[in-house]
Amino acid sequence: MILADFGAEVNGLLSGLGIYDTHIVKALPAAPVTDLNAVEQVLSLKPLLTNEELDRFYRPEINEVRGEDTTVALAGKYRQAFGAVPYKTFVMGHPGVGKSTEIARLLRALADQYRGIRISVATELNPASFKIFDVLLLMMIKIAEETKARLDVGLLDSAIAQRLLDDILVYFADQKITDTRIRGLDFQAGGGVKTESFWTKILPVFASVKGEIRIAADRKQETVEYRLRRLPDLTELANRLVGFCADSLQNVEGKEWLFVLEDFDRYGISGEQLQEVFVRYGSVLRDLRANMLFVIPVWMAYSQEATQLPFSKALIPDTPVYDRFHADHRQGREAVRAVLFARVSSGIMDAGQAERLIVASGGNLRDLFFMGSSAAQYALQSEEAGRSIAERDVTRAIYTMRREYRNRLGESPHDPKPVHWEEKARKLVAVYHNEPGSDIPDPVLYSLLRARALQEFNDEGWFGVHPLVVDILKEQRRLPEDAPGGSR
Numbered sequence: 001m002i003l004a005d006f007g008a009e010v011n012g013l014l015s016g017l018g019i020y021d022t023h024i025v026k027a028l029p030a031a032p033v034t035d036l037n038a039v040e041q042v043l044s045l046k047p048l049l050t051n052e053e054l055d056r057f058y059r060p061e062i063n064e065v066r067g068e069d070t071t072v073a074l075a076g077k078y079r080q081a082f083g084a085v086p087y088k089t090f091v092m093g094h095p096g097v098g099k100s101t102e103i104a105r106l107l108r109a110l111a112d113q114y115r116g117i118r119i120s121v122a123t124e125l126n127p128a129s130f131k132i133f134d135v136l137l138l139m140m141i142k143i144a145e146e147t148k149a150r151l152d153v154g155l156l157d158s159a160i161a162q163r164l165l166d167d168i169l170v171y172f173a174d175q176k177i178t179d180t181r182i183r184g185l186d187f188q189a190g191g192g193v194k195t196e197s198f199w200t201k202i203l204p205v206f207a208s209v210k211g212e213i214r215i216a217a218d219r220k221q222e223t224v225e226y227r228l229r230r231l232p233d234l235t236e237l238a239n240r241l242v243g244f245c246a247d248s249l250q251n252v253e254g255k256e257w258l259f260v261l262e263d264f265d266r267y268g269i270s271g272e273q274l275q276e277v278f279v280r281y282g283s284v285l286r287d288l289r290a291n292m293l294f295v296i297p298v299w300m301a302y303s304q305e306a307t308q309l310p311f312s313k314a315l316i317p318d319t320p321v322y323d324r325f326h327a328d329h330r331q332g333r334e335a336v337r338a339v340l341f342a343r344v345s346s347g348i349m350d351a352g353q354a355e356r357l358i359v360a361s362g363g364n365l366r367d368l369f370f371m372g373s374s375a376a377q378y379a380l381q382s383e384e385a386g387r388s389i390a391e392r393d394v395t396r397a398i399y400t401m402r403r404e405y406r407n408r409l410g411e412s413p414h415d416p417k418p419v420h421w422e423e424k425a426r427k428l429v430a431v432y433h434n435e436p437g438s439d440i441p442d443p444v445l446y447s448l449l450r451a452r453a454l455q456e457f458n459d460e461g462w463f464g465v466h467p468l469v470v471d472i473l474k475e476q477r478r479l480p481e482d483a484p485g486g487s488r
Helices: 036-042 051-057 061-066 070-081 099-109 132-150 158-173 195-214 221-229 231-253 271-280 282-287 298-302 330-341 353-361 365-381 391-408 421-432 443-450 467-475
Strands: 088-092 114-120 256-262 291-296 312-315 454-457 462-465
Touching (some): 051 099, 061 330, 070 312, 088 298, 099 114, 099 256, 099 291, 114 132, 132 231, 132 271, 231 256, 231 282, 271 282, 271 298, 298 312, 298 443, 330 353, 353 365, 353 467, 365 391, 421 462, 443 454
Parallel strands (some): 088 291, 114 256, 256 291
Antiparallel strands (some): 454 462
């Protein structure tokens, strides 16, 4: 069974905080719910999106137990950068730790100074083939759309607007840039510019380009090479457009734009693509005069190219349910319990079953919600449907999730070199026993982080083996049957 991704149900963008469109994404129901039929909806795998949802469901205990509130630290960085040099950073964390929710918190905390533009590269670009110029184009398109839709004001300087309009249209008039599938558009420049003509000329071009970069899997190699050669021209245009839109926002609201580019950690985006964007062409991102935040996979910090990443990295760590010596981490479990019982009533589960789900999840909220939702569905299908989630229902949900983790431990096409199970098993056992050097980055550690078999905790910066993977090691007799730290 394939796990849904945070944000997979999300379409469009919400104004104000730059969050997602609540008209498309159904709001979470009132909680905590007491009806099994409502559990699947309230344990949705989408992030908290609105101020109302943050107020109802966000629990600060999660960050208290992690050792540091990364969101508060980042907010301080962006506040220091306001009106000065733009701040750019990477945010990392395993899928399911709540990165998208933390970004919503960040944008809410900065709402008096910044207007966020949230961009999902996995849904708005072709995840299998996007290039650095696609990322730049998407940023240009988004800031133009947001400026027109949210501000809708007169141009600050018609001469600047005219030159910018002319140069953008000349750039996209090049058929090697626009792709021969974009036809019927007016790329003619000149003749003075008004607010309506500026947007009516640029936005249709951008709309067509947006469609082209979304389905860009079959681009010719010569087209890609040509666009890369023209990358300095595109970077200059992007800076001019961002500056123009930034001046408009400053003039109307006294705020700055903050680009949030998410989902670089989504399945289907290869390590080679990420290294090309952030390492090979990292200088392009450094040259952009804009506040930016990129969500990247946690394993990138342990790749060979990690030292070449152009910006600082901020980690949103996992929430422990065991300490590094495999004793129960009571504070971590209580924090996860607070999140769960903000959504479902404790009376909806038989005694001890919530604890089983919390431990099996390894503190990962996505895993917790998925198993809780599955257990509720199993309960509804049972002969005693509608009463509560019983032991058998939780057991089935845990088995399903354990199979998912077992499948991830196979060889991955995304690893820079094949890593066999025997190598992974030895590393997992070494990490489990806290052996010296087991946390030193290498291809095996890199692969296990990508598979989410290892978790990373922030108070002392240590790794732990996910409880479901501990179960697998015990099943294979690589750990003793009574070894602590598993789900059972």
